[in-house]
Amino acid sequence: MNPEKDQQHDPEAIEKSRQQRLEIDLAARWPVGIFIGSSIFWLLLGSALAIAASIKLHDPAFLAENPWLTFGRVRPAHLNIVAYGWLSTAGIGIGLWILSRLCRAPIRDNRSLTLAAALWNMGNAVGTWGILRGDSTAVEWLEYPTYAAPFLLVSFAFVMLESVGLIRRRPPGHIYISQWYIMAAFFWFPSLYFTAHGLLVLAPVQAPAQPPINWWFAHNALGLWFTPIGLGAAYYLIPKIIGRPIHSYYLSVIGFWSLAFFYAWNGMHHLIGGPFPAWLITASVVASIMMFIPVITVAINHHFTMVGHFKKTIYSPTLRFVVFGAMCYTLASFQGSTMAIRSLNGITHFTHYTIAHAHLGAYGFATMVFFGSIYYIMPRLLEREWPSRFLIRIHFWSCAIGFIAYFIFLSWGGILQGIEMNQKETPFLEIVALTMPYLKLRTVAGSLMTLGHLAFAVSFCWMIISHRASTGEPTLFSKRIPNPDPIS
Amino acid sequence: MFVAVTVILIVMLLGSVGALFAFSWAATHQQFENLEAAAESIFDADEPIGKPTDNFITDSHES
Numbered sequence: 001m002n003p004e005k006d007q008q009h010d011p012e013a014i015e016k017s018r019q020q021r022l023e024i025d026l027a028a029r030w031p032v033g034i035f036i037g038s039s040i041f042w043l044l045l046g047s048a049l050a051i052a053a054s055i056k057l058h059d060p061a062f063l064a065e066n067p068w069l070t071f072g073r074v075r076p077a078h079l080n081i082v083a084y085g086w087l088s089t090a091g092i093g094i095g096l097w098i099l100s101r102l103c104r105a106p107i108r109d110n111r112s113l114t115l116a117a118a119l120w121n122m123g124n125a126v127g128t129w130g131i132l133r134g135d136s137t138a139v140e141w142l143e144y145p146t147y148a149a150p151f152l153l154v155s156f157a158f159v160m161l162e163s164v165g166l167i168r169r170r171p172p173g174h175i176y177i178s179q180w181y182i183m184a185a186f187f188w189f190p191s192l193y194f195t196a197h198g199l200l201v202l203a204p205v206q207a208p209a210q211p212p213i214n215w216w217f218a219h220n221a222l223g224l225w226f227t228p229i230g231l232g233a234a235y236y237l238i239p240k241i242i243g244r245p246i247h248s249y250y251l252s253v254i255g256f257w258s259l260a261f262f263y264a265w266n267g268m269h270h271l272i273g274g275p276f277p278a279w280l281i282t283a284s285v286v287a288s289i290m291m292f293i294p295v296i297t298v299a300i301n302h303h304f305t306m307v308g309h310f311k312k313t314i315y316s317p318t319l320r321f322v323v324f325g326a327m328c329y330t331l332a333s334f335q336g337s338t339m340a341i342r343s344l345n346g347i348t349h350f351t352h353y354t355i356a357h358a359h360l361g362a363y364g365f366a367t368m369v370f371f372g373s374i375y376y377i378m379p380r381l382l383e384r385e386w387p388s389r390f391l392i393r394i395h396f397w398s399c400a401i402g403f404i405a406y407f408i409f410l411s412w413g414g415i416l417q418g419i420e421m422n423q424k425e426t427p428f429l430e431i432v433a434l435t436m437p438y439l440k441l442r443t444v445a446g447s448l449m450t451l452g453h454l455a456f457a458v459s460f461c462w463m464i465i466s467h468r469a470s471t472g473e474p475t476l477f478s479k480r481i482p483n484p485d486p487i488s
Numbered sequence: 489m490f491v492a493v494t495v496i497l498i499v500m501l502l503g504s505v506g507a508l509f510a511f512s513w514a515a516t517h518q519q520f521e522n523l524e525a526a527a528e529s530i531f532d533a534d535e536p537i538g539k540p541t542d543n544f545i546t547d548s549h550e551s
């Protein structure tokens with residue numbers, strides 16, 4: 001598995017590794033392509049519902065006549081679609097491709113994975129339909145009704161089987177840190193989802209025990225599902241693109257294991273101030289502060305791997321998206337740890353600040369890293385380049401500017417809202433009016449992000465249907481390709 | 489309630505035992521040794537260290 005440096009100039013070894021990579025990418029074409037392609041459909045639908053929900057917060061009459069499109073349905077539909085339709089579907093595809101690459105083993109069972117993709121999408125479709133028709137479970141992050149769960153369960157079983165098969169077929173030697181992250185995520189997600197679904201929806205536990213299980217699940221869905229896939233992708237793509245090993249593998253190992261052992265304690269900080277044993281919440285606050293350890297290891301690693309190579313983000317779409325995402329990971333995690341501190345939580349809890357934070361993690365980090373990953377993966381699956389650098393530019397700038405604006409407006413509005421909500425004498429409606437301009441600005445920012453998603457979808461479809469032979473030129477942001485810097 | 493507690497306990501036990509098993513497997517199977525080689529394991533003869541890969545067509549697919 002280790003690079004054999006003396007073979008670097010051996011044409012036979014070069015040809016062998018090239019052939020092996022082509023074979024791996026070819027085997028992944030259908031299953032990974034379907035997962036990624038369908039995730040983009042859910043991204044668009046999720047964005048449309050997001051804008052509808054956002055408009056309703058400052059214009060309650062908007063689409064209010066149709067019960068299917070009332071706020072109580074549109075908002076959870078948005079959350080579940082982007083969580084399970086977009087992030088999870090894309091995450092499975094990206095995770096499988098990286099695992100296959102790193103295990104040096106082609107995906108074997110194309111048919112079962114294609115079936116898995118079909119079932120996963122059916123689960124999302126049935127779940128969304130269930131929420132919109134009024135069948136939501138009313139458990140946050142788990143609103144898909146019970147009849148959607150079997151589709152997701154069976155689908156994920158196929159994904160797990162294939163990923164275990166890939167790991168078993170790997171050549172002897174090191175398991176790279178991305179493989180650890182992705183394999184762990186592939187085990188964590190189903191156990192989280194189905195434990196929580198069982199205890200909250202299928203056979204609900206007594207009421208006081210429901211919120212901790214709910215937040216154990218919801219927080220871990222971010223930290224033990226989207227995060228490890230995103231970090232696994234970043235740990236693979238950044239070094240691959242710039243051609244330089246990560247700064248410190250040692251730190252990456254510490255980061256992975258500290259996340260694995262301590263992240264699951266975090267969720268109870270959502271219950272600060274709630275009717276719940278204080279010691280459990282305190283343990284969760286401590287665990288949240290401990291998250292500085294894995295986050296700092298990742299931040300140091302990504303930064304020092306990139307040092308001297310930041311200029312390449314001018315050219316490489318993948319690198320620009322992934323580096324943007326990696327920076328947001330650090331910010332989101334630091335912010336999350338501070339939000340678990342009781343004094344700060346007293347202001348930010350139940351405000352728009354929390355929504356902004358959730359988007360910093362799920363959008364600024366996970367979504368942007370996934371966009372970057374897709375820009376890297378698709379040309380290799382199809383042996384065809386992205387058709388238009390203009391569309392990629394629109395995609396990046398709309399999403400980046402839209403998201404930064406979204407985050408600033410909503411955080412600012414949320415802080416003002418939190419401060420006012422702590423003043424007993426301020427009438428509640430005054431606080432609602434106070435947040436109004438920020439909610440309107442959020443709609444504008446969200447629309448800008450959606451414009452980026454549209455450009456991405458057009459770019460993706462264009463790439464799929466075009467039969468244009470490769471020109472031999474990669475689609476970079478700029479035509480001028482930088483000289484590859486030799487690593488000292 | 490009994491069922492719920494049993495489910496939670498089983499999940500906790502499986503999760504903890506699984507994590508400890510994975511950690512001890514990693515420790516006894518040289519996953520924490522020779523870390524430089526681990527960091528370099530994503531490169532190969534065709535895409536070696538020092539070669540950027542976001543220009544894949546010219547680099548790897550053209551003969």
